[in-house]
Amino acid sequence: MTYAPAGESGRTRQVDGAHPQQGAHPEPDAPAAGAAVTTAPNEKAAAPQRIGLAVVGAGYWGPNLVRNAQQTAALRLHWLCDLDEERARRVLGRYSTVGVTTSFDEVLADERVQAVAVATPAATHYRLVRAALEAGKHVLVEKPITTTADEAAELVELAERSGLVLMCDHTFCYTPVVRRIRELVHGGELGDLQFFDSVRINLGLVQPDVDVLWDLAPHDLSILDFVLPPGVVPVGVSAQAADPIGAGRACVAYLTVRLSNGALAHCHVNWLSPTKVRTTLIGGSRRTLVWDDLNPQARLAVHDRGVDLTPPEQLTEAIRHQAQISYRVGDMVAPALSEQEALRTVMAEFADAVTTGRAPLTDGRAGLRVLRLLHAAARSLELKGATVPVDADHVTTTQERAAAR
Ligand SMILES: NC(=O)c1ccc[n+]([C@@H]2O[C@H](COP(=O)([O-])OP(=O)(O)OC[C@H]3O[C@@H](n4cnc5c(N)ncnc54)[C@H](O)[C@@H]3O)[C@@H](O)[C@H]2O)c1
Numbered sequence: 569m570t571y572a573p574a575g576e577s578g579r580t581r582q583v584d585g586a587h588p589q590q591g592a593h594p595e596p597d598a599p600a601a602g603a604a605v606t607t608a609p610n611e612k613a614a615a616p617q618r619i620g621l622a623v624v625g626a627g628y629w630g631p632n633l634v635r636n637a638q639q640t641a642a643l644r645l646h647w648l649c650d651l652d653e654e655r656a657r658r659v660l661g662r663y664s665t666v667g668v669t670t671s672f673d674e675v676l677a678d679e680r681v682q683a684v685a686v687a688t689p690a691a692t693h694y695r696l697v698r699a700a701l702e703a704g705k706h707v708l709v710e711k712p713i714t715t716t717a718d719e720a721a722e723l724v725e726l727a728e729r730s731g732l733v734l735m736c737d738h739t740f741c742y743t744p745v746v747r748r749i750r751e752l753v754h755g756g757e758l759g760d761l762q763f764f765d766s767v768r769i770n771l772g773l774v775q776p777d778v779d780v781l782w783d784l785a786p787h788d789l790s791i792l793d794f795v796l797p798p799g800v801v802p803v804g805v806s807a808q809a810a811d812p813i814g815a816g817r818a819c820v821a822y823l824t825v826r827l828s829n830g831a832l833a834h835c836h837v838n839w840l841s842p843t844k845v846r847t848t849l850i851g852g853s854r855r856t857l858v859w860d861d862l863n864p865q866a867r868l869a870v871h872d873r874g875v876d877l878t879p880p881e882q883l884t885e886a887i888r889h890q891a892q893i894s895y896r897v898g899d900m901v902a903p904a905l906s907e908q909e910a911l912r913t914v915m916a917e918f919a920d921a922v923t924t925g926r927a928p929l930t931d932g933r934a935g936l937r938v939l940r941l942l943h944a945a946a947r948s949l950e951l952k953g954a955t956v957p958v959d960a961d962h963v964t965t966t967q968e969r970a971a972a973r
Pocket residue numbers: 624625626627628629630649650651652655672687688689690692710711712737738739
């Protein structure tokens with residue numbers, strides 16, 4: 569695949585879409601063998617400035633950020649930082665010109681680096697993100713944004729005060745299907761939201777450090793947060809969970825989120841299901857969406873089917889005693905969806921937010937809202953399923969936090 573423009577160098581390059589596991593890495597700064605060098609002085613002056621980037625964390629997820637950053641014309645990867653230097657070198661391959669370091673301070677001290685993407689374990693996010701923001705760098709951080717809501721609120725406030733972008737990688741929100749769902753919900757296609765129901769179950773790896781709620785529900789909650797119509801917010805969470813195999817942590821969980829318009833959202837997450845199910849239904853007064861992520865032929869279906877209730881004032885005296893309920897059985901439409909990789913869109917969104925200074929679609933506040941829902945669910949588990957109120961959108965100030973201590 570050839571892509572242009574070639575960035576500040578103005579060169580034409582070949583990018584072959586190589587994957588980290590394939591060992592060959594597209595290098596944005598090095599012309600591919602045989603590629604024509606087409607630099608012209610006037611082109612060079614007109615080329616947009618690329619955003620200098622460092623990725624921190626070269627474990628399971630970091631290489632995906634590296635690959636997608638290298639394929640994003642607006643970004644220029646300068647560093648891959650990991651405590652395990654060998655691991656970082658393996659990710660980049662033998663011929664990379666991207667720097668490798670174990671020192672985050674070295675990354676922050678580099679003036680070419682304007683932005684940092686953090687893909688280290690959640691427990692390290694707060695310290696790394698805070699240091700990056702204090703050094704004046706924009707930040708893309710993996711989910712969950714931090715491990716406590718107080719820490720997340722502090723980072724959100726710090727980023728806003730410093731005029732820096734803080735984006736949370738809620739990857740699912742950048743899939744073509746979820747973006748389409750958001751368009752349909754926000755565009756009023758569904759009518760009033762009546763329910764949200766998601767099932768994310770399979771034979772999953774029992775994680776050593778987190779239960780199934782913290783492992784899988786962040787995906788469903790970030791999707792819920794992303795697609796909820798304007799003005800509809802979560803107001804309470806109740807959760808039930810069980811550990812039927814004695815793993816020492818919950819392997820099955822059911823989470824119910826009460827919404828401000830009276831609708832319910834429900835998420836079922838489970839590591840013990842022999843079959844894999846990835847289905848989300850979003851019901852509205854006009855249409856219902858069915859998203860089956862395991863069905864690429866009809867991933868998303870919009871049903872004109874549902875239950876209508878005739879208002880009593882529209883019923884004649886003669887039929888008032890009859891049922892007011894009628895069933896609508898209309899068409900089903902399967903919208904066409906593109907196949908763009910979500911992380912490419914994540915990188916493009918991050919780069920555009922940095923360039924324009926606007927808030928990204930999944931900013932730090934979105935990360936904080938999702939974290940608050942998870943904490944409310946965890947608290948509900950302690951309270952044997954009681955509903956825990958949630959003020960998901962409030963960001964406490966430094967003064968408020970100090971007063972609360
Ligand atoms: N968006 C998604 O769908 C998705 C998927 C998987 C993981 N993640 C997230 O990505 C993050 C990383 O997960 P993972 O599975 O790749 O973890 P991992 O354990 O496989 O890799 C983490 C890497 O970070 C390095 N590291 C740890 N502390 C460091 C520090 N202080 N400085 C530099 N490097 C450090 C480790 O050496 C390791 O190589 C987590 O927040 C996780 O939730 C997101």
